[in-house]
Amino acid sequence: MSTTLPAAPPQAAATKTSHRRVRLTDRARKERNLGWMLAGPAFFVMVAVTGYPILNAIWLSLFDYRLTDPGAKDFIGLGNYATILTDGLFWRQFGVTTLITVVTVAVELVLGFALAMVMHRALYLRTALRTAILVPYGIITVVSSYAWAYAFSNTYGFVNPTLGLGDYDWFGGTWSALFTICVAEIWKTTPFMSLLLLAGLAQIPDDYLEAAKVDGARAWQRVKRVILPNMKAAIMVALLFRTLDAFRIFDSVFIMTAGAQNTETLSFLAYRQTISRVMIGLGSAVSVILAILVVLIAVMFVKVFRTDLSQQRGDRK
């Protein structure tokens, strides 16, 4: 009874593809050509619209280049990176970004799981319930940020009167401002998390749960011993997606505090250098660092936590 039920059967060992060149039949060759004709244009467009800007950003990050002073464009190698990595502001904003990421993703995981359970178990009005839960995710982040900024406003917001806080200024201090930003983020993206978790929940065979029930497992034991172990892949995928998203947070900060009270995040740092100061080189370097950090997070999830992305495509079972 106390033993953990085996996780869902592991993915059938992928048939090893032979690396030996096989002579293609005419049909296979034609199919391959057709594949290229169909996918080729999209492939080249993707390379053009993603590959080129990335390479260009890396190239530009090596210059001291101000958009309004094109004559003074100097090659400075890795100078911009040195400036950024030795500036306390970068590390402070790295800290703020990490804090927001950890807090929001952790809370979203718990809330998202609860919502997923509700959506999964609902007997009545299932469609209406799922739609209602997903509504916040359908709202544009800028709009939801404005909504929350107004809600927490000390002049016309409803939060202060509701909680009896008088004219407390939520955006006047670092911690309270970060709190409002996290609330806005969590409200907005928890539905996404719950949607991903719902997919994982739906994949758990009912037999397991029934067997556990017959064995006398209580509700919490069923969650801990049956549901969670079998959902590990879905949870990891959900965490990966949300972490990558949360780490790039920009809209809420921009709308709610405009970075004041030390609430700036790394995306905001990139925006400030590139768009406000038009320091294209320095801003590109911040963006490149941000991109590297995002890749590192992805690698960490995939390699260290062994997140199985195929889960998301429904390749299993």
Added chain:
Amino acid sequence: MLKRPAVLLLTAALLTGCGGGSGDANTLSYFIADAAQADVAARCAAESGGAYSFDIQRLPNNAAGGREQLLRRLAAEDRSLDIVSVDPPFMAEFANAKFLRPFTDAERQEFSAGVLKGPLEQSTFRDTLFSAPLYGNTQLLWYRKSVLQKAGVDPGAGPVTWDQLIKGASQAGVTFAAQGRRNESLMVWVNALIASAGGSILAPGSENLPANQVKSGLDSPAGTAAVTIMHDLAVSPAAPAGFSTAGEEDSRAAFQADNGGFMVNWPYVWAAFDAAIKEGSLPANFKDDVGWAAYPRVEAGRESAPPSGGLGLSISAFSDRQELAVQAIRCLASKQSQTEFMVSAGNPAALSSVFDDPKIREMFPMADQIREGMDTATPRPVSPYYGDVTGSIQTAFHPPDSLSPQKTPREANSLLEDVLSNKRLI
């Protein structure tokens, strides 16, 4: 078989879509910052007898957003821009980058005749006019007459200092509203305080220096005086709630509240009081209690340097219709247009003579103070690197309640110089 004409048609449609603006040779694109500009433009187009018409484009309604959009489009040499409304402090940056067409000497004479000192100064860069002043702006000290006795200070009787007002407002239990929010309005405040104390944010002569040689004037007695006032007000009982996040509209709300006492703000508030009265959110006799005076002084013996704002009309250097644009600006920034604009938007004209108009004097009983303020106003630093300057100031001088007269001037000074030399981030 795909039909070739269809493909061509589609491509053409896409290309014109990207080009933006109108292809009509007589249609000028006009990027406006205030909705009231569109009404004036409509009249000008009608009066031109078909010589030109406008394709009105609205810029974001905050100064920084407008700058960013214009900067990006001009840097991309966007040919669909003809006439652009430029917030004066950003003009030097655009002009230095050769994004704006300089006005000729003859045009300069025409567009600067009769213009008040503040608006004119901020429209020229390296002795060249790059913007035709459409309106100027300055802040006044607004007060509630009913609190004066308790506060023991009367701005109507003669110049008052920040210190007197902070003490008086605290004593009377009323608020003294200023803009402590971290955006361009904070820069406006800092600049006015430093200039009123006889200093300047950038050392004189930095207009023509490369960024890494620009020196700051913040680590100075004037810098210390400014920091002291900002800090003292922010921590005093006279600071309205949410001082560090208050912009112009929040200041007005604080002033209109029951415990409102004093406020520094732009003259648009006068028209805004009217609107609030009409709406019913203010009592009908509210304005009877409102007085105004010159911007407060930092030192009792030194005249104040009130903030300078406004809007200028510039012509994109990449426009194909530059001559036509000059012709249009003649109407858009004419005396008649400025008068109309002052009536509809509440923003003060840049031309001195508009203030003599009886209609304006009736609508704006404080017309003389505004005109005087605009003549003594000190524009924000005219610098090709203004974005860095304002960004550094906004970082170093915020939040006002945590500033230190001992440390902030020195730290702000080095932050500004380091940012300009690309050694630090903001």
